[in-house]
Amino acid sequence: xxxxxxxxWLTSExxxxxASGMNKKYSPFxxxxxxxxQSGGDTGVMEVIATLRNKxxxxxxxxxxxxxxxxxxxxxxxxxxxxxxxxxxxFQEYLLNDGEVYLPIDWADYEMDGLRLxxxxxxxxxxxxxxxxxxxx
Numbered sequence: 001x002x003x004x005x006x007x008x009w010l011t012s013e014x015x016x017x018x019a020s021g022m023n024k025k026y027s028p029f030x031x032x033x034x035x036x037x038q039s040g041g042d043t044g045v046m047e048v049i050a051t052l053r054n055k056x057x058x059x060x061x062x063x064x065x066x067x068x069x070x071x072x073x074x075x076x077x078x079x080x081x082x083x084x085x086x087x088x089x090x091f092q093e094y095l096l097n098d099g100e101v102y103l104p105i106d107w108a109d110y111e112m113d114g115l116r117l118x119x120x121x122x123x124x125x126x127x128x129x130x131x132x133x134x135x136x137x
Contacts, residue, residue: 009046009080010039018084022050022091029095033059044070048083052091057126063087063103067117074115086112086119 010018015037022035033054041047046069051062065086069079089112094101103121110117 007041007043008039009041009076010037010048015039018050022088025088026091026095035091041066044068046076046079046083048080048087050087050091058128060124060126061121062124063090063119063121065117065119066107067115069115072115079115082112082115082117086110086117090119090121 018037019035023030026035030052033052036051036053037048038051039046039048045066047064047066049062049064051060053060065083067074067079067083069076074082090101090103102123103119105120105122107118107120110119
């Protein structure tokens with residue numbers, strides 16, 4: 001997420017509705033894992049993050065998307081819809097392919113519905129990361 005002039009593009013209710021929909025849609029493939037959504041960015045750049053995770057954090061996969069919608073002359077609603085659709089399409093491919101489809105760790109350019117956007121993602125194990133931090137402390 002960017003720092004500075006932060007803006008939340010999704011309300012907590014929006015995030016709950018999106019997560020519930022994804023959890024329901026992909027429940028045959030997720031097992032004990034579940035989705036969470038959040039947003040951020042600044043006045044011209046919208047970021048939406050969908051995280052597929054389990055309870056203890058040993059599987060934690062945030063998929064980050066962003067779009068400079070002001071620069072492209074796109075409304076907030078259309079930008080939000082494109083980012084959410086892109087997240088949905090990615091997770092569909094990821095889950096249907098048994099987790100063998102990954103995004104790059106660094107921002108990469110994509111296009112959807114004629115709009116330029118960026119995505120990145122990295123599967124993490126927060127439990128092991130904490131153990132390593134504790135060991136190094």
